Amino acid sequence: MPPEKTVTPSPSRPPSPSPSREERRRQILDAVGRIILDGGLSGATFRSIATEAGVSVRLVQYYFGTRDELLLAVQEDVAARSTARLIDRLEATDGSPREGLRAMLISFIPTDDDSRIAMLMYVSLHTSWLMDRGSAPEDSYAVPRLGHATIVDHLERAGLGEDVDIDTEATLLMTLVTGLSLWVLDGMHTAEEVIAALDHQLNRLFAG
Amino acid sequence: MPPEKTVTPSPSRPPSPSPSREERRRQILDAVGRIILDGGLSGATFRSIATEAGVSVRLVQYYFGTRDELLLAVQEDVAARSTARLIDRLEATDGSPREGLRAMLISFIPTDDDSRIAMLMYVSLHTSWLMDRGSAPEDSYAVPRLGHATIVDHLERAGLGEDVDIDTEATLLMTLVTGLSLWVLDGMHTAEEVIAALDHQLNRLFAG
DNA sequence: AAAGTCATGGTACACTCGTACCATGATGAC
DNA sequence: GTCATCATGGTACGAGTGTACCATGACTTT
The missing domain is CATH 1.10.357.10 (Tetracycline Repressor, domain 2)
Incomplete structure (x- = not known):
């Protein structure tokens, strides 16, 4: 399961240089939107989403888990x-x-x-x-x-x-x-x- | 391409013992209906359709061609x-x-x-x-x-x-x-x- | 300094799908 | 009787998919 609510004992990295968790999720969700827009739901595969978002397949899994999730x-x-x-x-x-x-x-x-x-x-x-x-x-x-x-x-x-x-x-x-x-x-x-x-x-x- | 309009010079086999072309098509189309009903469109594969209709995959292709068709x-x-x-x-x-x-x-x-x-x-x-x-x-x-x-x-x-x-x-x-x-x-x-x-x-x- | 966690990449596996190919009885034409 | 055509079955192939697994830098914590 992804990060979950993480009662994160480290209040660290709020303004980190690399994207925050929320920004990464946003980035990927937006990519899904663009893909569905012109390829339909069936065009939204892990690979196409990862490519569109400019990240690796692994990262999409990392943040969102299985496809249904x-x-x-x-x-x-x-x-x-x-x-x-x-x-x-x-x-x-x-x-x-x-x-x-x-x-x-x-x-x-x-x-x-x-x-x-x-x-x-x-x-x-x-x-x-x-x-x-x-x-x-x-x-x-x-x-x-x-x-x-x-x-x-x-x-x-x-x-x-x-x-x-x-x-x-x-x-x-x-x-x-x-x-x-x-x-x-x-x-x-x-x-x-x-x-x-x-x-x-x-x-x-x-x-x- | 499947049978097409076949200006069939042979008016033969109208009441044939084995199903007519139209009956076969009907049989398969009905199977598709039942499958979509409880599996959605994504559940309607050549294999599932053939099984549900009780025929071979080849026959579905024979009568309807490609999946889009x-x-x-x-x-x-x-x-x-x-x-x-x-x-x-x-x-x-x-x-x-x-x-x-x-x-x-x-x-x-x-x-x-x-x-x-x-x-x-x-x-x-x-x-x-x-x-x-x-x-x-x-x-x-x-x-x-x-x-x-x-x-x-x-x-x-x-x-x-x-x-x-x-x-x-x-x-x-x-x-x-x-x-x-x-x-x-x-x-x-x-x-x-x-x-x-x-x-x-x-x-x-x-x-x- | 060591150890652990986080964020990330790469890749291999098992599976399913659409489609193409080959085979074979039956039926009708000549 | 031979031969083409039709209706049908079986199956192999290549592509794509979701997912699991292994690796590795960067930070934090101790």
């Missing part, structure tokens, strides 16, 4: 980043529930390179797990669940009519952005088009 | 079956545009074993192609496109208000069922739940 770490990383982006967008908007909701929903749609890579990795890993093993790791479900909860929260604070079924509306919105995102990845729609569609749905909801 | 044939098959199911559901309902629309949309959602297998194969193959090569084969896009067109057709015949943006509504519905289906596959929602959500959206659309 590596992919799990990648999944955790992309989930953490997605969550961070979601919260970021949320806080960057004014207090209006509707605007916050909109910003949050759009954070799921692949608009720039960063979110496109994240989405690609997410889909690759998630479907791979789902298909090969029947279920995905917990982290994989955490993001959409958080999304759903956040939508519910915003809808409640929006003070919609009492006849609005908030949970169902949240499910509709969450699955909607899922589908929209996939269609953007597919290239069947542009990000602008699907955002327009999303706004259409939001308009109806907030006008109803 | 095999997977392409599988994709075509599942697309054809999905289309057939769509049309089936469509014709099995009375003339009401709304009911036809509803039946058609539900045909995308994995409700029984058959549609679940189809959906799994569809997602496996489509994402695999999308990731590994950047785009999927044409057949892969045909189904959602047909879905979209059919939705538009039904909405037009439904005589909704003139302020209804039919194309956008069709996009919303199509991407919605995409997302809903995936969530059912994930196990995060049951088919009943997502159908209820879908009905909610339909109600709003037809009441608006």
Whole structure:
């Protein structure tokens, strides 16, 4: 097993000249991202990852262990980043529930390179797990669940009519952005088009 | 290359004792389905397929050629079956545009074993192609496109208000069922739940 | 100064996979 | 009756993969 939490009795080497453990992990994880981006998950082998990251195969093993553990770490990383982006967008908007909701929903749609890579990795890993093993790791479900909860929260604070079924509306919105995102990845729609569609749905909801 | 269209000057052996070409292909394609169902696409190797179908590896090659060609044939098959199911559901309902629309949309959602297998194969193959090569084969896009067109057709015949943006509504519905289906596959929602959500959206659309 | 740990490289092993090649009955054509 | 063609089996080969193993400098600790 790799370094683990190492209660490291040596507080040494914080600003070391050679990369720290965290930097090395980052370096390798980023390499995995680039590889998945244009070779798919099946192209992400120990050798290709090592080459892309400019390190030896041994080092990838050293930091991440077996292949499954590596992919799990990648999944955790992309989930953490997605969550961070979601919260970021949320806080960057004014207090209006509707605007916050909109910003949050759009954070799921692949608009720039960063979110496109994240989405690609997410889909690759998630479907791979789902298909090969029947279920995905917990982290994989955490993001959409958080999304759903956040939508519910915003809808409640929006003070919609009492006849609005908030949970169902949240499910509709969450699955909607899922589908929209996939269609953007597919290239069947542009990000602008699907955002327009999303706004259409939001308009109806907030006008109803 | 396998048999091809063979303008077969011999009209012989239509009711032969040993399986016909079409039966053999069917037999192998079904085996692929069962394998993908519980082993994922990566579990579908020539050897596993041959064993599952009860034939030799050579025979799988003989009928489908290379692995890519095999997977392409599988994709075509599942697309054809999905289309057939769509049309089936469509014709099995009375003339009401709304009911036809509803039946058609539900045909995308994995409700029984058959549609679940189809959906799994569809997602496996489509994402695999999308990731590994950047785009999927044409057949892969045909189904959602047909879905979209059919939705538009039904909405037009439904005589909704003139302020209804039919194309956008069709996009919303199509991407919605995409997302809903995936969530059912994930196990995060049951088919009943997502159908209820879908009905909610339909109600709003037809009441608006 | 010795010893131990950390971070790293190189490499060999066993395995699986896709594919190509060779063989052989059966069936129909001439 | 000979011969080509079809449908099928068996198998060998080369490439790639994940992983385990051994080696070695650089630091820390004692």
